[in-house]
Amino acid sequence: MKTVHLGDRVGWLWDAGLDLLLGASCHGCGVPGRSPCPQCIVAMLPHPEVVSQSLTVGVPVYAACQYDAPTSGFVIAYKDREAWQLTATLGELLLSALGRPPPDCVIVPVPSSPNAVRQRGFDHMGSLARWVAKRSGVASVGLLRYVRAVEHVGLSATQRKLLTRATMRASPGRRRVVLVDDVTTTGASLAEARRALLAAGHEVCYAATIAHVLAPQTSRS
Numbered sequence: 001m002k003t004v005h006l007g008d009r010v011g012w013l014w015d016a017g018l019d020l021l022l023g024a025s026c027h028g029c030g031v032p033g034r035s036p037c038p039q040c041i042v043a044m045l046p047h048p049e050v051v052s053q054s055l056t057v058g059v060p061v062y063a064a065c066q067y068d069a070p071t072s073g074f075v076i077a078y079k080d081r082e083a084w085q086l087t088a089t090l091g092e093l094l095l096s097a098l099g100r101p102p103p104d105c106v107i108v109p110v111p112s113s114p115n116a117v118r119q120r121g122f123d124h125m126g127s128l129a130r131w132v133a134k135r136s137g138v139a140s141v142g143l144l145r146y147v148r149a150v151e152h153v154g155l156s157a158t159q160r161k162l163l164t165r166a167t168m169r170a171s172p173g174r175r176r177v178v179l180v181d182d183v184t185t186t187g188a189s190l191a192e193a194r195r196a197l198l199a200a201g202h203e204v205c206y207a208a209t210i211a212h213v214l215a216p217q218t219s220r221s
């Protein structure tokens with residue numbers, strides 16, 4: 001659990017003063033100063049749970065919190081705005097969802113598409129996976145890669161599932177794997193990652209993500 005100590009408050013005020021001059025602000029709520037601000041740190045206290053998308057993935061999927069404000073602002077800033085200072089903030093959330101992996105497991109990040117990595121200039125999940133692996137006492141291994149591009153934006157859950165199928169490939173082996181990703185939306189990417197790992201001979205124990213999107217209620221209409 002994170003606690004804002006007096007020293008942190010002084011540091012935050014100092015940073016806030018500097019950042020006011022530089023025009024920086026919290027990625028979660030927009031107030032000028034350090035990101036995350038103390039209020040967002042409190043708002044993002046993790047409460048890991050198994051999410052309903054586990055059914056789609058085929059193994060338990062743990063998420064630290066729901067994908068809404070302020071967490072969504074930090075995830076987007078980290079992925080798309082090179083907010084490197086958020087590695088520990090998001091890493092702590094992922095770590096709480098990850099728990100303590102069995103010592104014979106390796107952590108495998110779900111890869112970003114080659115297009116996304118090219119645009120961002122770095123693989124954000126690779127960085128987060130290395131951060132949590134270091135603190136979990138297990139290795140982070142990049143076993144997965146995309147073999148076919150897939151664009152998720154604007155697709156329904158069913159369309160995502162169909163179009164994501166057979167887009168990833170894993171290096172062969174017999175590892176026991178804990179998958180990590182940033183956000184569980186429909187579970188399609190995690191399911192495809194698991195399929196590729198199983199096809200290559202690995203075993204997937206469970207998955208952990210920073211946040212999850214609440215699954216929509218099933219409609220009869």
Ligand SMILES: [Zn+2]
Nearest residue numbers: 026029037040
């Ligand atoms: Zn904030």
